[in-house]
Amino acid sequence: MSHDQHSEILYTPEFWDERYGSAERIWSGNPNPQLVSVVSDLAPGSALDVGSGEGADAIWLASRGWDVTAVDISQVALDRSAAIAGPLNISWELADVLDWEPGVDRYDLVSAQFMHLPPAELRDLHRRLAGAVRPGGMLLIVGHHPSDHGSTKIQRPDRAELLFTAEDVGVTLDPDLWDVAASSPSRTVLDADGQPAEIRDAVLVAVRRASSPTA
Numbered sequence: 099m100s101h102d103q104h105s106e107i108l109y110t111p112e113f114w115d116e117r118y119g120s121a122e123r124i125w126s127g128n129p130n131p132q133l134v135s136v137v138s139d140l141a142p143g144s145a146l147d148v149g150s151g152e153g154a155d156a157i158w159l160a161s162r163g164w165d166v167t168a169v170d171i172s173q174v175a176l177d178r179s180a181a182i183a184g185p186l187n188i189s190w191e192l193a194d195v196l197d198w199e200p201g202v203d204r205y206d207l208v209s210a211q212f213m214h215l216p217p218a219e220l221r222d223l224h225r226r227l228a229g230a231v232r233p234g235g236m237l238l239i240v241g242h243h244p245s246d247h248g249s250t251k252i253q254r255p256d257r258a259e260l261l262f263t264a265e266d267v268g269v270t271l272d273p274d275l276w277d278v279a280a281s282s283p284s285r286t287v288l289d290a291d292g293q294p295a296e297i298r299d300a301v302l303v304a305v306r307r308a309s310s311p312t313a
Contacts, residue, residue: 114172143206153179
């Protein structure tokens with residue numbers, strides 16, 4: 099499938115530049131709650147934040163001592179993030195995840211929060227992200243759970259195939275190489291009218307084993 103055929107679903111750099119340029123802030127400015135929950139007790143190391151947006155996750159990680167690489171498709175978002183972050187130890191990188199290579203065995207933490215792509219492209223991205231985790235490191239993938247699809251209270255991708263469960267991701271990882279925990283916790287957010295609404299996240303926490311089992 100060509101990039102043009104993807105554009106309706108994934109949008110283009112121009113789309114995201116225009117969206118981020120339309121307001122002083124698009125997102126809350128707070129780090130994603132599952133990132134905070136999972137990572138708070140980890141010793142800092144090198145981290146990759148995929149789809150970094152306005153930088154809240156990258157800034158939170160860097161403020162806790164992580165050496166962060168933050169990747170996004172929008173230069174406007176990256177410039178905004180860098181201005182907010184100031185001197186924190188973050189490398190801001192422009193990339194389209196459809197054809198971007200994160201490297202191999204590079205990071206102690208790889209985090210992808212709410213990246214929703216068509217199934218084949220999502221599996222390919224997750225494969226590359228898993229490859230970027232060092233032995234002993236963690237892959238953290240969080241998405242909107244399929245149970246949220248069709249909700250009239252909260253905005254979600256309108257195509258059901260763009261949502262996934264953590265179990266969907268977990269089965270793609272070699273059980274000899276990874277310790278995998280998949281969950282779907284619920285949390286309460288405010289909907290567009292400012293009223294409480296319950297949502298569920300798909301949360302995959304996978305730790306790459308430091309060495310493969312011996313024969």
